Amino acid sequence: xxxxxxxxxxxxxxxxxxxxxxxxxxxLHLETKQYYTxxxxxxxxVYGQEGEQVLSAVVPIGGTLDRQLPAPxxxxxxxxxxxxxxGATFDCDRPWGxxxxxxxxxxxxxxxxxxxxxxPPDCTxxxxxxxxxxxxxxxxxxxxxxxxxxxxVLDGELDREEEAKVPVPVAARDAIWSLKWGKAETSPAGLxxxxxxxxxxxxxxxxxxxxxxxxxxxTLWERDRAAQAG
Numbered sequence: 001x002x003x004x005x006x007x008x009x010x011x012x013x014x015x016x017x018x019x020x021x022x023x024x025x026x027x028l029h030l031e032t033k034q035y036y037t038x039x040x041x042x043x044x045x046v047y048g049q050e051g052e053q054v055l056s057a058v059v060p061i062g063g064t065l066d067r068q069l070p071a072p073x074x075x076x077x078x079x080x081x082x083x084x085x086x087g088a089t090f091d092c093d094r095p096w097g098x099x100x101x102x103x104x105x106x107x108x109x110x111x112x113x114x115x116x117x118x119x120p121p122d123c124t125x126x127x128x129x130x131x132x133x134x135x136x137x138x139x140x141x142x143x144x145x146x147x148x149x150x151x152x153v154l155d156g157e158l159d160r161e162e163e164a165k166v167p168v169p170v171a172a173r174d175a176i177w178s179l180k181w182g183k184a185e186t187s188p189a190g191l192x193x194x195x196x197x198x199x200x201x202x203x204x205x206x207x208x209x210x211x212x213x214x215x216x217x218x219t220l221w222e223r224d225r226a227a228q229a230g
Contacts, residue, residue, distance in 0.1 A: 007089040007090070007091055007112070007113070008089060008090055008098060008108075008112050008113060008208060009033065009087050009088070009089050009108060009109060009110055009112060010081075010083070010087065010088060010089075010090065010098075010106065010107055010108060011035070011083060011085070011086070011087045011107040011108070011109055011193065012082070012083070012084070012085075012105075012107045013080070013081070013082040013104070014080075014081050014082070014090070014098060014099070014104070014106070014107070015078060015079070015080055015081075015098070015099040015104055016078070016079040016081065016090055016092075016096050016097065016098050016099070017076065017077070017078060017079075017096060017097050017098075017099070017205055017220070018076070018077040018078075018079060018092050018094050018095070018096045019075070019076060019094060019095045019096070019212075019216050019220075020073055020074065020075060020076070020077065020094045021075060022073065022094070023073055024068075024071075024073055025068055025069040025070065025071055025072070025073040025074070026068070026069055026073075026077065026092050026093055026094040027066070027067065027068040027069070027092065027093045028044075028046070028065060028066070028067055028068075028069065028079065028090075028091075028092050029064070029065070029066045029089075029090075029091045029092065029093075030042060030044060030059065030064065030065040030066075030081060030088050030089060030090055030091075031064045031065075031088065031089045032059055032060070032061050032062060032063055032064070032083060032086060032087070032088050033083075033086060033087035033088065033089070034061045034062070034086050034087075035085060035086050035087060035109070036085075038084065038085040038086050039061065040061075040083060040084025040085050040086045041058050041059055041060050041061060041063075041083075041084070042058070042059040042060075042061075042063070042065070042081065042082070042083045042086070042088045043057075043058050043059075043080075043081070043082045043083075043084075044056070044057045044058075044059065044065060044079065044080070044081050044082075045057075045079075045080045046069060046077055046078070046079050046080075047077065047078045047079075047080070048074040048076070048077060049074055049075060049076040049077070049078075054069055054070060054074070054077065055067070055069055055070065059088075061086060079096075087109055095207065095209070095212040095215070095216055096207070096208075096212075097117075097205040097206055097207040097208075097212065097213075097216075097220075098115070098205070098206055099204060099205060099206075100115075100196065100197045100198050100204045100205075100206050101197055101198070101199060101204045102129060102197045102199045104197075105129075105131075105195040105196065105197045106195065106196055106197065106206070107193070107194070107195045108181065108194050108195075109191075109192050109193060109194070110191055110192075111181070111182060111191070112181065113208040114178050114179070114180040114208075115178065115179045115180070115206035115207065115208060116176050116177070116178045116179075116206065116207050116208075116209065116210045116212070116213035116214075116217075117176070117177055117178070117179065117198065117202070117203075117204065117205060117206045117207070117213060117217060118175075118176060118177075118202070118203065118205075118213055118217025118218050118220075118221055119168055119172065119173055119174070119175055119176075119177050119202050120173065120174065120201065120202055120203075120218075120221055121173045121174040122173075122201065123168050123173060123200070123201040123202045124167070124168055124201065125165050125166060125167045125168055125200060125201070126165075126166050126168065126198055126199065126200030126201055126202045127163050127164070127165055127166065127198065127199040127200045128141060128143050128152050128154060128163065128164050128166055128179075128196070128197075128198060129154075129161060129162065129163040129164075129196060129197045129198075129199060130154045130158050130161075130162055130163075130194065130195065130196040130197075131158050131159075131160065131161045131162065131195050131196075132157060132158040132159070132189070132192070132193055132194045132195065133159065133193065133195075134192065134193050135157075135159075136157070136188075136189055136190060137157065137189055137190050137191075137192040137193050137194070138155075138156050138157035138158045138159075138184045138187055138189030138190075138191075138194065139155075139158065139181055139182065139183060139184055139189070139191045139194040140153065140154070140155040140156075140181060140182050140183060140184050140185055140186075141153070141154045141155075141179065141180075141181045141194075141196050142179070142180050142181070143166055143177065143178070143179055144177060144178045144179075144180070145172050145175075145177055146172050146175040146176060146177060147172075148178075151166055151167075151177075152164045152165075152166045154196075155184050155185055155186045155187070156184055156186050156187045156189065157184065157187050157189045158189075158194070163199075166200075174218070176210060176213045176214055176217065178210070179196075179198075179206060181194065181196065202221075203217075203220065203221045203224050205217070205220060
């Protein structure tokens with residue numbers, strides 16, 4: 001397994017998409033992390049591309065789930081992972097992405113990998129949203145275009161939901177953009193319990209490696225569009 005530069009440490013319910021084009025099923029690796037005195041275990045459910053349940057597991061705090069999924073191999077998997085008020089890291093030996101919609105926000109408690117996403121050719125703008133509900137906590141979220149230049153920044157304590165429109169020039173469509181986060185620069189707020197999301201005219205599936213976004217982002221968008229039309 002080749003992890004990203006930083007593992008994605010997340011809190012609350014998250015959904016991951018795993019792409020597998022090998023004959024053997026993928027192997028998942030999730031580790032739990034306790035926050036404060038919360039006792040929530042990590043609950044993991046894996047579904048195949050037809051909605052069939054492939055795996056269900058409950059991992060106690062301090063535990064690790066390191067398991068190859070049962071045969072037969074599927075081309076796509078949806079992993080539902082919920083550590084409750086605690087945290088967990090996610091990794092897999094196949095390409096994967098994490099969903100980041102307004103109703104399925106990415107929630108983090110520290111630094112993580114830069115995430116990459118595909119912007120379709122018909123997307124004229126999309127939305128970056130963020131919130132950190134606890135006092136004295138917040139962060140900085142930066143959207144970068146295909147050339148690496150900053151397009152939009154949300155920074156501060158983010159006590160209330162904040163959203164910013166991200167215009168997409170014609171030359172930057174049908175291309176890979178990125179999102180990164182860190183400590184707030186306009187506030188002394190600590191990087192803790194930060195939630196962010198993408199919305200609008202794009203599929204909010206974010207990959208921890210650019211090459212995965214380049215290889216699978218457009219294909220999964222086309223699949224999703226065809227399913228909605230069908």
